[in-house]
Amino acid sequence: xASSGDMxxxxxxxxxxxxxxxxxxxxxxxxxxxxxxxxxGTKMLVFEDGLFxxxxxxxxxxxxxxxxxxxxxxxxxxxxxxxxLTADEAEESGDVCGGIMDVFIEPLMPxxxxxxxx
Numbered sequence: 001x002a003s004s005g006d007m008x009x010x011x012x013x014x015x016x017x018x019x020x021x022x023x024x025x026x027x028x029x030x031x032x033x034x035x036x037x038x039x040x041g042t043k044m045l046v047f048e049d050g051l052f053x054x055x056x057x058x059x060x061x062x063x064x065x066x067x068x069x070x071x072x073x074x075x076x077x078x079x080x081x082x083x084x085l086t087a088d089e090a091e092e093s094g095d096v097c098g099g100i101m102d103v104f105i106e107p108l109m110p111x112x113x114x115x116x117x118x
Contacts, residue, residue, distance in 0.1 A: 010045050010053050014108055023048040023073040024108040027065060029056055034099030036085060037061075048073060056103060061085050065103055072105045079105045 014024045027044040029036075037057030044054035044062075046069040056062055061083045068081045083101045 036099040
């Protein structure tokens with residue numbers, strides 16, 4: 001999990017980008033089962049330009065989370081996203097944690113963009 005100093009910097013960056021009209025999303029691991037690369041409470045910020053700060057574990061699982069997060073920023077609708085690291089694809093790519101995690105993806109949108117999605 002990010003340290004409180006890292007989290008503070010992440011939140012400042014998110015607030016600054018939202019204030020400048022960018023869409024941002026906060027990804028938080030809310031549940032894990034089995035072996036996962038990160039634990040409950042771990043956070044990652046994803047920016048509209050595809051850059052991100054923090055990690056929920058890397059590999060194919062994180063790539064899936066990033067793809068879903070970009071969709072969430074487009075729609076403005078929060079999402080509870082299930083990441084299965086037990087699949088054959090995960091093993092083939094070297095992601096052999098073997099667990100499952102659920103992440104909550106919360107869009108942090110500028111007021112004008114948020115109002116247009118209401």
